[in-house]
Amino acid sequence: MPILTADMSAGTLTTWRKKAGDTVKRGDIIAEVETDKGLIDVEVFTGGTVEQILVQPGATVPTGTVLAIIREEPGAAPALAPTPSVPPALPSPVSATKQVAPAQAPSAAGRARVSPLARKLAADLGIDLTTLHGAGPGGVIRREDIERAAAMRAEAPVKEPRPLLDRPARLRQTIGAAMARSKREIPHYYLSATIDMHRALTWLNEENLTRSVTDRLLYGVLLIKAVALALRQVPELNSIWRGAEAVPSAGIHVGVAVSLRGGGLIAPALHDTDRQALGDLMRSFRDLVHRARSGGVKSSELSDPTITVTSLGEQGVESVFPIIYPPQVAIVGFGKIAERPWSVDGQVVSRPLIVATLAADHRVSDGHRAGLFLAAVDRLLQEPARL
Amino acid sequence: MTRDEIRAAVLRALGEIAPEADLASLAPDVEFREQLDLDSMDVLNFVVGLHASLGVAIPESDYPKLATLDGCVEYLAARVE
Numbered sequence: 001m002p003i004l005t006a007d008m009s010a011g012t013l014t015t016w017r018k019k020a021g022d023t024v025k026r027g028d029i030i031a032e033v034e035t036d037k038g039l040i041d042v043e044v045f046t047g048g049t050v051e052q053i054l055v056q057p058g059a060t061v062p063t064g065t066v067l068a069i070i071r072e073e074p075g076a077a078p079a080l081a082p083t084p085s086v087p088p089a090l091p092s093p094v095s096a097t098k099q100v101a102p103a104q105a106p107s108a109a110g111r112a113r114v115s116p117l118a119r120k121l122a123a124d125l126g127i128d129l130t131t132l133h134g135a136g137p138g139g140v141i142r143r144e145d146i147e148r149a150a151a152m153r154a155e156a157p158v159k160e161p162r163p164l165l166d167r168p169a170r171l172r173q174t175i176g177a178a179m180a181r182s183k184r185e186i187p188h189y190y191l192s193a194t195i196d197m198h199r200a201l202t203w204l205n206e207e208n209l210t211r212s213v214t215d216r217l218l219y220g221v222l223l224i225k226a227v228a229l230a231l232r233q234v235p236e237l238n239s240i241w242r243g244a245e246a247v248p249s250a251g252i253h254v255g256v257a258v259s260l261r262g263g264g265l266i267a268p269a270l271h272d273t274d275r276q277a278l279g280d281l282m283r284s285f286r287d288l289v290h291r292a293r294s295g296g297v298k299s300s301e302l303s304d305p306t307i308t309v310t311s312l313g314e315q316g317v318e319s320v321f322p323i324i325y326p327p328q329v330a331i332v333g334f335g336k337i338a339e340r341p342w343s344v345d346g347q348v349v350s351r352p353l354i355v356a357t358l359a360a361d362h363r364v365s366d367g368h369r370a371g372l373f374l375a376a377v378d379r380l381l382q383e384p385a386r387l
Numbered sequence: 388m389t390r391d392e393i394r395a396a397v398l399r400a401l402g403e404i405a406p407e408a409d410l411a412s413l414a415p416d417v418e419f420r421e422q423l424d425l426d427s428m429d430v431l432n433f434v435v436g437l438h439a440s441l442g443v444a445i446p447e448s449d450y451p452k453l454a455t456l457d458g459c460v461e462y463l464a465a466r467v468e
Contacts, residue, residue: 208447213438216447218427259426261407289428294406314426 001055002042003063004035004302005178011035012060013067022050024070029298031067036174037266037302038167039295048072054126066126114141121146171264179323186241186324187362193374195381196344197337197352203384211279219337220311221282223356225387227309227332228252228273230376236365237330237358237373238306246329246364255305255325256285258292266292267308267325268301278387313337319355329361330370332377388467390460393441397459400436404429415456441467 001011012034018024025047033040048070055067114122114129118141122129127149134141182188200222208216231238231252239246252274255267270276270284291297308325313336320333335355342351356377360370380387398410405423419425425433434445434453443466445453452462 205447213444214435216431218431220427261405261424286428286431290432 001033001061001063001065001067002299002303004040004299005037005174008035008037008063008174010060010062011040013055013057014039015057016053016068018050018068020050020053024048024050033299036167036170038171038260038292038297040297040299040302042067042299044070046070046072064126064128113139115143118143118146125150168263171260175264178325182323182326186326186329188324188359189362189367189370190321190357190359191367191370191374192319192355192357193378195354195356195378196342197354197381200381200384201337201352215279215282217278217282218285221278221285222381222384222387223311223334223354224254224256224270224273224285224309225276225278225281226377226380227307228254229380229387230373231307232274233376234365234369234373236369237360239329239364240306241327241329241361241364246361249306251304251306253304253306255308255328256288257308257310258289261293266297266302267305267310268292268297269305271301271304307331309334313354320357322357322359324359324361329364331359333357333359388441388464390464393460393463393467394456396440397437397456397463400433400440403436404432413456418454419456420454437463443467 001013004011013031014034015032016030017032018028018030024030024044026043026045028044029041030044030050031042033042050068051071052069053067054069055061055065061067113134119129121127121143122141125146127146129141132141132145132149133139134145197219201219204217204219204222211217235248236246238252239248241247251272253269253271254273255269257265257267259265268288270281270288273281276284288297288301305325305328307328308322308331310320310322310331311334312320313334315336317335318338319335322331322333324331333356335357337352337354339350340353341348342353343349344351356374358370358374398413401408401410401413401419401423405425408423413422419433420430423429430450430453434450437453437459438444441463443463445462449462453459
């Protein structure tokens, strides 16, 4: 059961898209999982043959539980699928999954002293050996330790409190837990900049006249692309907090906050945001919003965002003071575009202005660099044709 | 195409983007955004839906004319065969 969000502790497997014996390749959808964030398509991160299905539809299991075994190739050790997408950088508040996390890749347990029988039993039961302290001589993990851990997991709170709440309520709980943790653990600082959108909107209007109805761009996609490109200049904001340090992300995957009908929001990723042409990015954006609201978000889209963009301008909000979504280290908010007086070449003129706000993690960056980032966003929006 | 048929097409397009909405109780002269909490992505999808079902390519400058059900029917009636 992949960890799709920082606070996800369990999920319900609803449907298998593949069966034992099927061949899969990296990126295939292998199963559907019901989570607090809705119905998620779970991708596999390795190719091979589905050797064994371990969790049946309808079962609610903790994150990290092995759902199936995929044999990568003849002779190779079986891979666990799907592997958790996001290492739990911040410890889950649900202690059960922390204490008795299920099996990870076999190599993860290579440093532990484990009896062969215990190792096999752990694999069969989905127990993570790295989380156990053996009661045997010198700390050796023996069969009894595995059985004890399995028994603890059976008693763990993946009981049935969740079905008592409907999905919006569970989603609210999930959001609340993530935001409370963020406020508790991340030293936020905020900067804002007012950006003149005259050039961007003028260019957009002209550009959309040349596009078919289905290919029109929204101004939001310009904001997203500008943020992605600005991150190249201040890459520390495009990092993931792991344990005690920020790890720069190889790719720029902007998570876009999407409000859901019925309440709540999710912020799935637009993969490689900085490398997509505006037309492609707009298609990806439309598709992502559609799937976020109707079901069918992929597991990697929930687990991969490296920064989040949220825009509340359409609700009339002047400026946003967003909360960082852990394990990310920054979030950008945009308010509404409003016609206001603005000085251009010494003349006061009316211009469409937008306030961009950055919340960033002071453990990772400081105001100077963050200021450069906002300046870069502004600069990029003054040359929209180059986005 | 009659106005009733156009109205039905508009409601179908709205149903696609706001499936949870009770369209039967939609006030015809009150803005969709107010009644259905639509955002710009919804509006774009609405226009794309109308284009697909009625064959009308609506320029962005005309979006304000599509703000209500009555406005949509009026606007589209003048443009569909």
